[in-house]
Amino acid sequence: MAQKEAQQRRPSIHDVASHAGVSAATVSKVLSGVTTVKPENAQRVLDAVEMLGYRVDPLASDMRRAKRRIIGAIMPEFESEFFGQMVSELEGLAEQRGYTLVAASSRESEAREKEILARMHDWRVAGVVLAPVRNEHGPAAAFMKANGMTGVLIDRVLADDAFDTVSADSAAASAEVARALVGMGHRHVLVVGLGQQAATVRARLEGFRRTALELAPDIRIDVVLCESDVEPLRALLHDYFSKGAERPTAVYSLFLKGTLVALSEFRRRGWHCPNDISLVGFDDAEWMQVTWPAIAAVVQPVREIAGNAMEVLFRRIEGEGGPPRARLEPCKVLMRESVGSPGSVPHSGGGDRQ
Amino acid sequence: MAQKEAQQRRPSIHDVASHAGVSAATVSKVLSGVTTVKPENAQRVLDAVEMLGYRVDPLASDMRRAKRRIIGAIMPEFESEFFGQMVSELEGLAEQRGYTLVAASSRESEAREKEILARMHDWRVAGVVLAPVRNEHGPAAAFMKANGMTGVLIDRVLADDAFDTVSADSAAASAEVARALVGMGHRHVLVVGLGQQAATVRARLEGFRRTALELAPDIRIDVVLCESDVEPLRALLHDYFSKGAERPTAVYSLFLKGTLVALSEFRRRGWHCPNDISLVGFDDAEWMQVTWPAIAAVVQPVREIAGNAMEVLFRRIEGEGGPPRARLEPCKVLMRESVGSPGSVPHSGGGDRQ
DNA sequence: GTGAAAGCGCTAACAT
């Protein structure tokens, strides 16, 4: 079959060496930019490389060097825009420095997360960017510590005693949401979250609560947290609204799936935003600005998080010392049409476009 | 700092060998399941492995073997649900067979696609799953052929003379959309697509056109195709609707971003689905069933595509011959609320939930 | 049954 025909062995460094009439060591030197090679020979090597279409085998190369030029990335999932963009960014950044990014998804399982990490350790990756399922105290982080791996924790983390962390400033963003909602007159808000992601969800919840209570001590804040999975949340939310008690005038979802579940519940009841209820969600998505109404959201600074994570990771890889640092990147809050004053008519006009 | 302390060298196969009082060769045999080892010695090896926490270095192992247990995956992007799920599936499948998946994003660039492929070739990957930016005739596929790489083409492909292909049955799905729209009384439909992805878009367009004309020879089908990027499509669509000519009663978008652009244009004009215009999009997304109205969509069978791609890929890796095969997986069409009869009132009720 | 020896493709000392 066609795909086997061209299966010739790739040229090795020795093939290049003999074609250029020098030794393998010289070829290696030329290719790694050592200047102490006679220009004439260097040229012959380059010619031979060109001729044979030679390319260094990164595996063999890494084999010999101490550290391997591989960066591992572990995300809770690949399906959402946030982590998709994150992987994309990290990949570009790693590439820029001549590293290969190997990404894996823990599928929201701490057990899998640790397994993946062990596999990456087997690969002797130079460093790891870990977005833990739950927080910085999980088994994965412990494994990294125990094995002296170099790594950075991102997203669902606050601060760690062994690793640098980079995440969105959830508390500040939540405070801004609180200011906006209180400012519009909301005095009864439901906050929806997934408890498992303790680190960030708590920060988001507390950030909201503190500012809201400060600005409006009489505000009522209901909380529906779900410990484990998203599915139970659906039922929990349904129950909450079925109780027949006073309906909140706004819902603040602390994570993307929660926003979807809330919308789903609203549509089941025939409620429309913002007339019947207002909605703001943590995490933006492309569709949120084209639906009617456009959904208000907290936008996490993906590029900044990725950029900082990689920067600090490479510094550690290069041996920089010092205590671990916890970075918080500011979010942007986009108050779109799904939010209005309680009982007001919807405001007209289109949503934002970049 | 803490993360350096534990930096001891990992035990090598020789460490295990000496601890067990055997040679490295024997350890290797035990670990690779060769049965010709004295049970007693095998046990001692296993004990030593346990004791030292030894794990095989996959790089070094692959170095010596002919093929490397790495599968490359190249997707046009990571940000969409479709490709996110695809990577996730492929990763799991590769893992099941003891391979590591290295995923990279071509960012919709054929040049980058080829570069990534070259890098994967450098890595001597055992096989590649390529979702080409445009179609099976791009430079990347050519590169794979020229270098005798083993691979499978997915998604934006029809059939290839050198590689197996697996994709959604776009034509059949489009035919079903045509049947539905015509059946509801639509006689003027706008089809929106990105021309660059020639392979699938053409199939989707033709599948729709053929069936629609068959069922309703008097139907008017307008087409707005955009050659290169998504952004121009926004302007093109705006122009189309601004011409003041007769407005179509339905829009069929051939790809996800097109659906978003169409929705964006509708909202700009204050049109609502399905009263003012109906909308169906190729590619489903989670949000489409929670917005109001829920957006009708063609669901691609991600799991099936991934599963088949991996299966056929591994068969090729294991040396199976035979001519390349082109597989088409059936899609599901979800006719949600964004579609109605022209001029009718919206139907009530909630959307679907899984 | 087991181990010694020979590499996979490359690079880093060390000679020259």
Next chain:
DNA sequence: ATGTTAGCGCTTTCAC
């Protein structure tokens, strides 16, 4: 300025 030597950690003949 260049080549020789010695491995990185592993697997695989091939003798014993």
